[in-house]
Amino acid sequence: MLSLFSLAASAQEKFTLSGTISDHEGNETLIGVNVYISELKTGVSTNEYGFYSISVPKGDYTVVITYVGYQQITESISLDRDIKKDIKLDSDTEQLETVTVKADKTVTNIRKPEMSTNKLTIQQIRKMPAVMGEVDVLKSILQLPGVTNAGEGSAGFNVRGGSADQNLILLDEATIYNSSHVFGFFSVFNSDAIKDLKLYKGGIPARFGGRVSSVLDIYQKEGNSDRFHMNGGIGLISSRLLAEGPIKKDRGSFLFAGRGSYAHLFLKLADNQNSAYFYDLNTKLSYKLNANNNLFLSGYFGRDVFKLNEIFSNTYGNTVFNLRWNHLYSDKLFSNLSSIYSDYYYGLDIDAGGLKWESGIKNYNLKYDFRHYLNDKLKLSYGVNAIYYQFNPGTVDPLDADSGINHKQLDRKYAFEPSVYIQAEQDITAKLSVNYGLRYSMFQRLGEQTMSIYDHNQAVNFNSELQIYEKAEAIGTKYYGSGKTIAKFDNLEPRVAVAYQLDDNQSVKASYNRMSQYLHLISNTTSATPLDVWAPSDAFIKPEILDQVALGYFRNFKNEAYSLEVETFFKKIKNRADYIDGADLIANNNIEQVILNGKARSYGVELLLKKNEGRLTGFASYTLSRSEQKTPGRTAAETGINNGDWYRAGYDKLHNLSVTGNYKLNEKWSFGGIFTLQSGKAVTYPNGQYVYGGVVVPTYEARNSSVLPAYHHLDVSATYIPHPEKKKGWQSEWVFSIYNLYNRSNAASMSFRQNETTGVNEAVRLSIFGLIPSVTYNFKF
Numbered sequence: 031m032l033s034l035f036s037l038a039a040s041a042q043e044k045f046t047l048s049g050t051i052s053d054h055e056g057n058e059t060l061i062g063v064n065v066y067i068s069e070l071k072t073g074v075s076t077n078e079y080g081f082y083s084i085s086v087p088k089g090d091y092t093v094v095i096t097y098v099g100y101q102q103i104t105e106s107i108s109l110d111r112d113i114k115k116d117i118k119l120d121s122d123t124e125q126l127e128t129v130t131v132k133a134d135k136t137v138t139n140i141r142k143p144e145m146s147t148n149k150l151t152i153q154q155i156r157k158m159p160a161v162m163g164e165v166d167v168l169k170s171i172l173q174l175p176g177v178t179n180a181g182e183g184s185a186g187f188n189v190r191g192g193s194a195d196q197n198l199i200l201l202d203e204a205t206i207y208n209s210s211h212v213f214g215f216f217s218v219f220n221s222d223a224i225k226d227l228k229l230y231k232g233g234i235p236a237r238f239g240g241r242v243s244s245v246l247d248i249y250q251k252e253g254n255s256d257r258f259h260m261n262g263g264i265g266l267i268s269s270r271l272l273a274e275g276p277i278k279k280d281r282g283s284f285l286f287a288g289r290g291s292y293a294h295l296f297l298k299l300a301d302n303q304n305s306a307y308f309y310d311l312n313t314k315l316s317y318k319l320n321a322n323n324n325l326f327l328s329g330y331f332g333r334d335v336f337k338l339n340e341i342f343s344n345t346y347g348n349t350v351f352n353l354r355w356n357h358l359y360s361d362k363l364f365s366n367l368s369s370i371y372s373d374y375y376y377g378l379d380i381d382a383g384g385l386k387w388e389s390g391i392k393n394y395n396l397k398y399d400f401r402h403y404l405n406d407k408l409k410l411s412y413g414v415n416a417i418y419y420q421f422n423p424g425t426v427d428p429l430d431a432d433s434g435i436n437h438k439q440l441d442r443k444y445a446f447e448p449s450v451y452i453q454a455e456q457d458i459t460a461k462l463s464v465n466y467g468l469r470y471s472m473f474q475r476l477g478e479q480t481m482s483i484y485d486h487n488q489a490v491n492f493n494s495e496l497q498i499y500e501k502a503e504a505i506g507t508k509y510y511g512s513g514k515t516i517a518k519f520d521n522l523e524p525r526v527a528v529a530y531q532l533d534d535n536q537s538v539k540a541s542y543n544r545m546s547q548y549l550h551l552i553s554n555t556t557s558a559t560p561l562d563v564w565a566p567s568d569a570f571i572k573p574e575i576l577d578q579v580a581l582g583y584f585r586n587f588k589n590e591a592y593s594l595e596v597e598t599f600f601k602k603i604k605n606r607a608d609y610i611d612g613a614d615l616i617a618n619n620n621i622e623q624v625i626l627n628g629k630a631r632s633y634g635v636e637l638l639l640k641k642n643e644g645r646l647t648g649f650a651s652y653t654l655s656r657s658e659q660k661t662p663g664r665t666a667a668e669t670g671i672n673n674g675d676w677y678r679a680g681y682d683k684l685h686n687l688s689v690t691g692n693y694k695l696n697e698k699w700s701f702g703g704i705f706t707l708q709s710g711k712a713v714t715y716p717n718g719q720y721v722y723g724g725v726v727v728p729t730y731e732a733r734n735s736s737v738l739p740a741y742h743h744l745d746v747s748a749t750y751i752p753h754p755e756k757k758k759g760w761q762s763e764w765v766f767s768i769y770n771l772y773n774r775s776n777a778a779s780m781s782f783r784q785n786e787t788t789g790v791n792e793a794v795r796l797s798i799f800g801l802i803p804s805v806t807y808n809f810k811f
Contacts, residue, residue, distance in 0.1 A: 043087065044087050045085065065095055066094040067092070091109060097151075140537045146232030147230050175653045176231050176686075191655055201350060202250050224250060239471050242603055323358075344379075384429045385426055388424070395415070400412050411453045413451060423565070425437075451468065539581070551563075552615050608627070634655025651687070687706070750766075765806045781793070
């Protein structure tokens with residue numbers, strides 16, 4: 031009996047294989063590398079810092095390591111004790127003499143309970159067609175299903191019918207509040223400094239919170255700890271340069287990357303004093319204290335400058351810093367402590383008015399996250415997070431002593447948002463996997479501030495005679511001292527995702543998530559603009575609460591040469607801020623007087639078909655969706671917004687098609703193209719007019735009941751590598767690109783006027799970008 035007991039105990043004895051996986055050339059840790067044990071048909075992926083851990087019964091195993099853009103490797107491991115094994119991968123451009131065993135690289139992805147998620151490594155992004163001479167992170171995600179641009183010449187992006195402010199954008203865990211340069215033409219993310227990105231459209235993990243539409247999680251490179259390296263590019267519109275190298279070989283590294291545009295200089299040569307340009311800087315320092323401790327310091331600084339003759343000048347941008355400490359408590363417990371600072375600044379100097387305007391938002395964030403790899407079937411993630419916000423809605427100062435402008439400060443606002451979460455990823459059976467978790471979020475609106483008091487606590491009145499909403503008059507005020515609670519909220523946010531593997535090549539998945547958003551972007555445009563002001567939830571502006579469900583089918587074809595993803599989703603949001611007609615949003619110290627709380631919904635179907643191998647690679651994505659808002663009357667006597675009926679959101683686009691392709695002709699030449707076709711965004715047109723007191727007054731149709739003309743354009747690029755055989759020393763390439771090849775005049779907006787000659791009313795289309803050719807010389811050494 032004792033012998034049988036010992037044998038049973040031995041059979042259940044488990045050991046742990048753990049370590050870090052990095053790039054062989056520069057020691058850059060790699061995110062999302064698949065570590066797959068063939069005999070057990072189980073695996074794990076590296077976390078955001080390249081760490082992996084898997085515990086399995088004692089035995090001899092074949093371990094397969096796969097990662098997009100890198101050579102697959104296999105190793106035989108005898109696991110009779112805990113083993114810590116760091117692994118280095120070679121780029122797939124390197125010629126290896128060893129023969130690697132081929133395995134199904136996406137088995138783990140097929141069965142992983144993760145959906146509504148798109149992951150792109152910088153290797154994948156670089157293979158996409160370059161536009162304006164360089165690949166762009168935001169332009170790459172705009173080709174994915176469920177993602178649309180906010181409009182030509184507009185910043186931000188929309189995900190599954192959500193607004194631009196509902197996207198949480200993180201750079202090394204720090205919040206980016208404005209993701210675009212030059213009104214959306216470039217993103218703030220320098221592709222040279224980016225390592226990896228993941229876009230969560232649904233099934234969002236419990237560690238994320240604060241937004242109800244999506245999470246764009248981006249990580250910067252850590253720098254080459256093996257040798258000094260530089261790369262960059264010189265283009266007609268912008269140039270960039272990156273330097274990286276060891277602080278101490280194999281222990282520490284640095285990275286500095288700068289980028290700037292200079293097209294405005296050509297305008298000055300033509301005596302045109304207008305200008306629009308940007309510049310930014312990325313930096314990262316990392317140091318390995320010992321086998322269990324790593325330190326990271328990362329930062330970003332960016333500015334846009336726009337000047338219109340002697341009329342006004344405009345400066346805005348982001349500043350972020352993050353100090354992080356990775357600690358390995360054991361081979362099964364990984365932790366990360368982050369101290370984060372984020373700042374968005376907006377400044378406007380109006381020369382004609384003699385005033386200077388400043389606004390912005392800052393936050394201080396402390397978070398501690400843990401990953402607990404209990405065994406090969408169960409992994410736990412848990413942590414705490416606390417964010418302190420400072421809002422500056424607006425500061426007005428005189429430009430000079432003679433301007434006649436007096437100093438004015440709109441009420442500064444403060445808030446505190448703590449949260450705690452736990453999440454489990456578990457394999458229930460060989461075919462069924464589940465990811466489930468819970469986030470508990472809290473929010474406190476804090477003083478110091480004097481708040482207005484309204485009759486019946488209603489900041490908006492309904493005029494029954496005119497059938498319109500109007501500002502309510504304050505009947506008093508209440509002062510809240512520094513740190514005193516003005517309003518507070520708390521919400522439980524459950525998350526669950528399930529994957530059922532039909533076979534090795536196909537699976538079905540489903541997910542549900544609830545999320546809360548306590549910050550609101552005060553804007554009457556359909557996309558984010560630099561002037562938009564963030565505001566916290568309070569007694570009048572309620573937190574947005576999202577419920578989203580999704581169902582999907584995923585399949586690989588012909589040994590992964592092709593893959594197909596089909597998803598359908600439905601999401602509803604309560605407390606969606608809506609504005610009364612004629613709302614004044616700029617410099618409004620009582621913004622609650624023009625806001626009503628409504629609701630929103632969106633639903634649709636997404637398809638993504640990829641071709642992963644061959645000379646021609648790429649993908650086609652299509653989305654059929656609808657996004658709507660509704661703000662009914664608060665009582666039976668009130669009409670609500672748009673008569674209380676559902677109406678199309680300003681970012682609703684019924685059809686969204688994108689086709690992306692890359693063709694490698696030979697080792698020297700490759701070609702790329704992106705074709706985009708979208709339904710026009712919703713707009714409200716005038717439908718008549720009348721004369722009152724000698725003044726022509728227009729009347730309007732129901733809100734957002736018309737659409738702009740369809741949006742479409744074709745971008746192409748060609749890349750020439752003069753000496754593709756060179757793998758060391760000076761290496762270079764030329765990138766030729768044309769944005770909007772057939773010069774489509776896409777409508778950014780439509781305005782109406784009376785023709786001065788004929789007196790007939792006419793519509794005028796505003797188009798921003800036509801055909802734009804570009805050439806860039808890229809290099810590295």
